[in-house]
Structure formats: structure tokens, C-alpha cells
Amino acid sequence: MGKPTGFIEYLREVALEISPSDRIRNWDEFHLPMPEEKLRQQGARCMDCGTPFCHTGTVINGMASGCPINNLIPEWNDLVYRGLWREALDRLHKTNNFPEFTGRVCPAPCEGSCVLGINNPPVTIENIEYSIVERGWDEGWIEPIPPTKRTGKKVAVVGSGPAGLCAAAQLNTAGHWVTVFERADRPGGLLMYGIPNMKLDKEKVVLRRLKVLEEEGVKFVCNTEVGKDLPAENLLKEFDAVILCTGATRPRNLPIEGRQLKGIHFAMEFLSENTKAILDRYKNGSFISAEGKDVVIIGGGDTGTDCVGTSIRHGCKSLAQLEILPKPPSERAADNPWPEWPKIYRMDYGQEEAAAKFGGDPRVYLTTATKFEGDETGHVKAVHTVQIQWEKNDKGQFVPQPIPGTEKILPAQLVLLAMGFLGPEQPLLDALGLDRDARSNVKADHGKYATSIPGVFAAGDCRRGQSLVVWAFNEGRGAARECDLYLMGSTDLP
Structure with a gap:
């Protein structure tokens, strides 16, 4: 740790925002960038605690405690303090495919479990995450990296929300041909149409990342509702594996x-x-x-x-x-x-x-x-x-x-x-003949994500019920790993 006394010397400071009376005049994001010196001071507040609860990702009393995708928070906090931004971005991308999304819309359970937060204001983890990835975009460090080899396997991902995008990104990295089906006119699911523009800019932020995924080889098919516009059985015939990431979209x-x-x-x-x-x-x-x-x-x-x-x-x-x-x-x-x-x-x-x-x-x-x-x-x-x-x-x-x-x-x-929401819409699940749990979600164990049909996996809200974007990331990445293992007999995906 570069600054052992940082949590004593520096107070918590958050990024400034455009005043509420001014920002309600438009649909633009309203968070203002923080100067680098201030960000490095905030990174210095990280304590190098013996057990960094911030990245444990456990569930206590039904709520997330720590980061569900196990972000290497103390590591990139220290790298920011030392001004090593490129290295911080590499650490961030090891566990998070899309930190520009979580850096804006995640409620930051990591900060709720920060050890410093026991008796002091916690480290500004979310703002540091946001700043790292935006620095990466500004510097041109985030570029398409298509896989050097293709396996020849084809995977269909149904739903292009946070779980579907993570699954697609990971499986594409493994060399599979990935097609993402989305019933809306634009990909992104919840990230595109469920979160207002002032919280998550669609053209500057969401489409920016989707363009990279497309250039890496992920194919998006929009205006296509599987089970309606495309028969569900066609997926089982035309693809080697399917991952359902349809969300929990039945409102209460x-x-x-x-x-x-x-x-x-x-x-x-x-x-x-x-x-x-x-x-x-x-x-x-x-x-x-x-x-x-x-x-x-x-x-x-x-x-x-x-x-x-x-x-x-x-x-x-x-x-x-x-x-x-x-x-x-x-x-x-x-x-x-x-x-x-x-x-x-x-x-x-x-x-x-x-x-x-x-x-x-x-x-x-x-x-x-x-x-x-x-x-x-x-x-x-x-x-x-x-x-x-x-x-x-x-x-x-x-x-x-x-x-x-x-x-x-x-x-x-x-x-x-x-x-809130009651669970996933049922017609597609009925068409596939999938087993459901008591809450009408797709029945598939966490960590395995395999449904009652071999080669069909489920991740995100359609499996676990309404939850956080960061839990969808966790499940999308996990389902991709299990899908890769199913297709290849082994996997190197994290």
C-alpha cells in the first residue's frame, strides 16, 4: 500500500454534480469529473485492511455485502494513488466487463462493507471505478480485441441486458461465435431502456461499448423476440448452446x-x-x-x-x-x-x-x-x-x-x-419446456446455471429474480464459464 496513513490524512470527497435545479432542464448525465489529484487522495484512503470485505461479494440477510463480481478494489485503489492508471484499468477489467456501467448505476455494496466505514466515511470506490474506466476511454486504451482463434461453436444469447452482454463478451473471448437476440429495436436491454439517460447515457456510454463488442465479433439481432418472431426450437437446432438472459420483466x-x-x-x-x-x-x-x-x-x-x-x-x-x-x-x-x-x-x-x-x-x-x-x-x-x-x-x-x-x-x-417485478415472462420458457422454481424463475443452480435442458443455461434476473446490475454481471460471467466448459470439456474463463 502506497499511503499507510491515507485514511487518516484525507477526508472522503465525492465528485461534484450539476445542481438539481439546473440538471432537470435536460437529459444529460450530471456528474462532473474529479481532478486527478483528488482522485489519488481518495485512492490513498484505502486501508490495505487484513480482510478486504469490499470485494467479498457475500449475501447477508438477503442483501449484497461487498462486490458480487469480486472487483480487485484495494489493488486498483493503490494503483490510482500511485498514478498507474493503465495498470488500474487492467485490474478493473479482470473482473468487470463493463465498469462504465457499474460505475454509474451500481448502488455500491462495496462501499457499504468497506472496513473504513465501520467508524468513518468509506472509500469512494464507485467514483474511482468510474474515473478509471473513463480515463481508459479518453486515452484510447479500450480497443476491440477479437479472439485470435475461433472454436467453430455457435452460442445464442437471448436478451442483451447486463447478464446477456457479459455472457456474450466472455464467450466471444473464448472464441465462440456468439449471436445475441433482442426483441427491442436497440441492444442493451435494461441498460438501454430501463435506466434513464441522465443516469446512463445511451449514445455516449452504452452504444460506445456495444460498438466494441460488435467489432470483436459479437452479432446482435434486434427486433426479434425468440418464441414469437423466431421459433424457440430453432435455437436448439441451429446453435450448440443457448443462454437465457431475458430478465424479470413481469411487473407487480x-x-x-x-x-x-x-x-x-x-x-x-x-x-x-x-x-x-x-x-x-x-x-x-x-x-x-x-x-x-x-x-x-x-x-x-x-x-x-x-x-x-x-x-x-x-x-x-x-x-x-x-x-x-x-x-x-x-x-x-x-x-x-x-x-x-x-x-x-x-x-x-x-x-x-x-x-x-x-x-x-x-x-x-x-x-x-x-x-x-x-x-x-x-x-x-x-x-x-x-x-x-x-x-x-x-x-x-x-x-x-x-x-x-x-x-x-x-x-x-x-x-x-x-x-418491483414478479419474475420472467413465461411464453418462451413454456415453449422450451423448462423447469421453473417456486417463484416462476428458470430453475438452474447458482454457479452451474444449467437448466433442465442440456446445453441451455440461464443467468441474471430470469434465474435469480429481480436484482442488481452487478449481480447480473456475476451471473452472465458465470454462465459463460459453464457454457464454455459444456462446449469444450474445459475452460479458461474466470
């Missing part, structure tokens, strides 16, 4: 009175149409607009936050975000010790923007919707809500119970349901 519904009213949409419908409109320069088709409307978002998490930021950029009239869980504490609770992910109150970018425009955090905790009220045209005009408290039922399970006398009516001409 809210079947209360008035659900059939116009103006009530699933969050992903709202977000994906908006991104497509931006990329098409608003020339083709329409999108769901929040302009001039009272917006109610039901659900928290990243998707709810993205709906907040998108609605504000549209120019919504008012905004409320209903959260059925209680407001988290400002510091770790006794039952949430390090190195678990800290379940503490924080304002994400969307809530910061809402506070700048409307004067406060839009989230309303311990509250649920009970009814949607419509106008004479069949369009939603209000959401009826009630506060709840969590109580144990006769089975010992905590369930929400309404509190009488706390009912409210919120005006709403646009309601967005952001309550």
Missing part, C-alpha cells in the same frame, strides 16, 4: 378499485417509452408524458426514483411517492450491523431534484393506495391513500394494517406503479 400489479382507469401505467412502460423518444429525437411515436400533471408514484427503490427524475424533467405539476415501508433511520440500526448493506435514510438524485423543485422529499412513508378515482372520461383523477402499520398475523408474519382516520385523497392525472 396493484389490483385495487379503479385500476382499469386510463393514466395508470407500469413504471417500465413510462421509462422505456421516454428513453426511446429521446433516442428517436421525438420523431417516431408518442410517449407517456407527465407534463403539467399531478403525478403519484407507488413504490420506492431505483425504479421509483427514476420515475421521479423523469417526471420532473417532463415538467410535472406536483409529485408524491408512496412508500409502504417505514422511513429508514439516519444511522445504522442495531439489527443492521456492518458489513451488511446500510439500510439508512438517503436522498437519491430524483428526490434531490424533487426537493429543489417542490421543497421537500416526495416520499410518503408507511402509506398505501386503496382506490383510484376517475373522472367522467374514464381517466384517473385521484388516488385514495391510508397510512399503515406493520403487525404480525396468526402465522407470525408482518403484514400491513390500515390505520383508521388517516385516509387522504391525492390529486393525480398520472399514476406510475413501481413496485
Whole structure:
């Protein structure tokens, strides 16, 4: 370690951002680059601790603790401190195919388990990761590296989201011919249409990496839904192996009175149409607009936050975000010790923007919707809500119970349901005759990824359920390794 006393000498500093009141005027990314001297100081804060929990990637109480793809964080922190940026990039790419994505959208479980974070602000791992890879692009160090040999084996990857892209990249490196099928008009899956442009720029960041993959030999076939536009059995006939990376795209519904009213949409419908409109320069088709409307978002998490930021950029009239869980504490609770992910109150970018425009955090905790009220045209005009408290039922399970006398009516001409996802869509899995688990996900053991059909593997959210982008990276890389082993009898993939 180059600076044994760095964590004592330097305070945590994060990259500056364009102010919320300014950035809501456009769809551009709003993080500003940090000077190299500051980045080297932040790298120096890494402690060279005996057990670097930041890259362990374990799961504690259902949440990631440390990096699921086991990034060599202490190594590249030290290299940044010493100004060895090219070497830092090489270390980063050993475990992460696309650090420019995780450096922008990952919630950084690595920082939640940083040893320094026990009694001090943790190392700014995510910003250092972002800075390393962007330095690599700026310097021209990231170039297409096609494999020198081809095995002659053909692999189909269904879905071009984070798991599919990692699987494709790894299998192409091993020399296989990889074809990625995507039902949307552009590749990228969740990275393209599920995450708003201000968080992850599509043309400057996503397409930049996709172009490299294409030049390395990966083939993308868009506007093709396997099982509909292309018979599922054709994959089994035409390819030596198949990896399913279709995601968990069945949204959780809210079947209360008035659900059939116009103006009530699933969050992903709202977000994906908006991104497509931006990329098409608003020339083709329409999108769901929040302009001039009272917006109610039901659900928290990243998707709810993205709906907040998108609605504000549209120019919504008012905004409320209903959260059925209680407001988290400002510091770790006794039952949430390090190195678990800290379940503490924080304002994400969307809530910061809402506070700048409307004067406060839009989230309303311990509250649920009970009814949607419509106008004479069949369009939603209000959401009826009630506060709840969590109580144990006769089975010992905590369930929400309404509190009488706390009912409210919120005006709403646009309601967005952001309550998570139930699992993968089933038609393709039915067509292939795959076994499912109790949650309707593709049945395949973690670490093996093999489904009930020989030569067919599954990775990412369609196997594990809704999760983080970085877990999709973990699974895509793991499925590629197992697929390579299946095809060749041995594998050198990590």
C-alpha cells in the first residue's frame, strides 16, 4: 500500500454534480469529473485492511455485502494513488466487463462493507471505478480485441441486458461465435431502456461499448423476440448452446378499485417509452408524458426514483411517492450491523431534484393506495391513500394494517406503479419446456446455471429474480464459464 496513513490524512470527497435545479432542464448525465489529484487522495484512503470485505461479494440477510463480481478494489485503489492508471484499468477489467456501467448505476455494496466505514466515511470506490474506466476511454486504451482463434461453436444469447452482454463478451473471448437476440429495436436491454439517460447515457456510454463488442465479433439481432418472431426450437437446432438472459420483466400489479382507469401505467412502460423518444429525437411515436400533471408514484427503490427524475424533467405539476415501508433511520440500526448493506435514510438524485423543485422529499412513508378515482372520461383523477402499520398475523408474519382516520385523497392525472417485478415472462420458457422454481424463475443452480435442458443455461434476473446490475454481471460471467466448459470439456474463463 502506497499511503499507510491515507485514511487518516484525507477526508472522503465525492465528485461534484450539476445542481438539481439546473440538471432537470435536460437529459444529460450530471456528474462532473474529479481532478486527478483528488482522485489519488481518495485512492490513498484505502486501508490495505487484513480482510478486504469490499470485494467479498457475500449475501447477508438477503442483501449484497461487498462486490458480487469480486472487483480487485484495494489493488486498483493503490494503483490510482500511485498514478498507474493503465495498470488500474487492467485490474478493473479482470473482473468487470463493463465498469462504465457499474460505475454509474451500481448502488455500491462495496462501499457499504468497506472496513473504513465501520467508524468513518468509506472509500469512494464507485467514483474511482468510474474515473478509471473513463480515463481508459479518453486515452484510447479500450480497443476491440477479437479472439485470435475461433472454436467453430455457435452460442445464442437471448436478451442483451447486463447478464446477456457479459455472457456474450466472455464467450466471444473464448472464441465462440456468439449471436445475441433482442426483441427491442436497440441492444442493451435494461441498460438501454430501463435506466434513464441522465443516469446512463445511451449514445455516449452504452452504444460506445456495444460498438466494441460488435467489432470483436459479437452479432446482435434486434427486433426479434425468440418464441414469437423466431421459433424457440430453432435455437436448439441451429446453435450448440443457448443462454437465457431475458430478465424479470413481469411487473407487480396493484389490483385495487379503479385500476382499469386510463393514466395508470407500469413504471417500465413510462421509462422505456421516454428513453426511446429521446433516442428517436421525438420523431417516431408518442410517449407517456407527465407534463403539467399531478403525478403519484407507488413504490420506492431505483425504479421509483427514476420515475421521479423523469417526471420532473417532463415538467410535472406536483409529485408524491408512496412508500409502504417505514422511513429508514439516519444511522445504522442495531439489527443492521456492518458489513451488511446500510439500510439508512438517503436522498437519491430524483428526490434531490424533487426537493429543489417542490421543497421537500416526495416520499410518503408507511402509506398505501386503496382506490383510484376517475373522472367522467374514464381517466384517473385521484388516488385514495391510508397510512399503515406493520403487525404480525396468526402465522407470525408482518403484514400491513390500515390505520383508521388517516385516509387522504391525492390529486393525480398520472399514476406510475413501481413496485418491483414478479419474475420472467413465461411464453418462451413454456415453449422450451423448462423447469421453473417456486417463484416462476428458470430453475438452474447458482454457479452451474444449467437448466433442465442440456446445453441451455440461464443467468441474471430470469434465474435469480429481480436484482442488481452487478449481480447480473456475476451471473452472465458465470454462465459463460459453464457454457464454455459444456462446449469444450474445459475452460479458461474466470
